[in-house]
Amino acid sequence: MKKQIKAILKKLHLEITGQERMVVDINLDCTRPQKRILLCYLDYQRTARELRQNFGHTNRQEMMQMIKVCIEMGWCIDVCGCNDESARESIPADYYDYILGFGQNFRYALKKNPKAKTVIYMTENPYFISYERESERVAYFKERTGRSFGLERTGIYYQKEDEKAADAVLCLGEKSYFPEEKQVVRIWPSALKNPTFSLDFRHKKKTSFLVYGTDGFVHKGNDILIEVFARHPEWELFLCGARGEEKAKEAGYLLPPNVHAEGFVDTLSEQFKRLAGQCYYLLLPSCSEAPSTSVLTGMRHGMLPIVSRGIGLDDLWEYCSYFEDFHVEAVEQTLLEAIEEEEAVLWQKSEKAMRYADEAFTLEQYTQSLRKALEALLC
Secondary structure, eight states: OHHHHHHHHHHHHHHHHTOOSOEEEETOOTTSOOOEEEEEESOHHHHHHHHTSOOOOTHHHHHHHHHHHHHHTTOEEEEEETTOHHHHTTOOSSOOSEEEEOHHHHHHHHHHOTTSEEEEEESSOOHHHHHHHHHHHHHHHHHHHSOOOOOSSTTSSOOTTHHHHSSEEEESSOGGGSOTTSEEEEOOOOOOOOTTOOOOOTTOEEEEEEEEOOSSTTTTTHHHHHHHHHTOTTSEEEEESTTHHHHHHHTTOOOOTTEEEEESOOTTSHHHHHHHTTEEEEEEOOSOOSOOHHHHHHHTTTOEEEEETTSSOGGGTTTOEEESOOSHHHHHHHHHHHHTSOHHHHHHHHHHHHHHHHHHSOHHHHHHHHHHHHHHHHO
16 A cells, blocks of 8 residues: 555656656657667656756756757657656567667666667766775765765666676766777767856955865765865855755764855856856866766866866866875865966966867767767667
8 A cells, every 4th residue: 555655646746847757759750660769868858847947967958969869860769767767667678779878767678678779878987986986985984084974976877887788888988997898989068158257367266166066975075175174264165056055964064164055056147157256266076977067167167177087087187187186185285286376377277278168068069979979879
């Protein structure tokens, strides 16, 4: 009885929130045979609804561009949320020519369609990288604080050896993490841009830093940053992300006065423009990303990233600085060195980073790269 009630309530919730089991037959042409593709990525109706409102991640737009490219390829498209259990019963057997995506439904569809050509879409590092590095951070957190903390990001969307089960890999991060014998194509995600933003150095401070994303608090190294900034009351850190202060409390931290929880900050808002106009640096001492689109968005607004190695940003060495070590003292030393940089040099670096990012990380560039990748992997 409890299971039946739970199922009914879940179905009602999905209807209210605009989620559905599956959207089918997008671009169906009844006059000719077509290749059929299943996209296991974001929920279609939720994505469409959020695009009409404020959205905080580029993947909403990229999801729609993925559908657009598949339409241009002439395919008939089914779409389901990658981990949406209600969609699973609607996935047919021996039906698809191609399967693209990740998550529980991707794995399930592979088993039901063994003849389909499958491409896993890797928006994170592989499981073995994420598990190893997040476990290392959790152990370091306990070593410093005596408090236990579970894995926040690893295993939610990607499981062990998912990439080996697929025929090919379309990745956003480091290609070197995948087997040499596997066909792998890398593309860069897009980044958001505030259309009324203009680069202005009059209010920037070398001691003002920005974090743009707090989901996965210890995973992203925000615990380490809080401890570093507690040592330096003359610095300021702006935490942008929903429930930033609550996430800090869940990890056992009270934010010091110089760490400001800004909450969710829309890139298109005046609040974001103010923060981007104040901070030279965007910080991401994360253990595993592939890569963070918040960093690319920061670059499109003239902020200079200081990030970890191995999180999909190693190729951007002309525009990024790196945390070579995630321990508190090493992170502190990296920031001390950043503050010593001459402002004239920072102006040049900021302008150069923004020019590059405004060309490399547009939605148009993502769409072109995605089209070429799917032609190489599926045609």
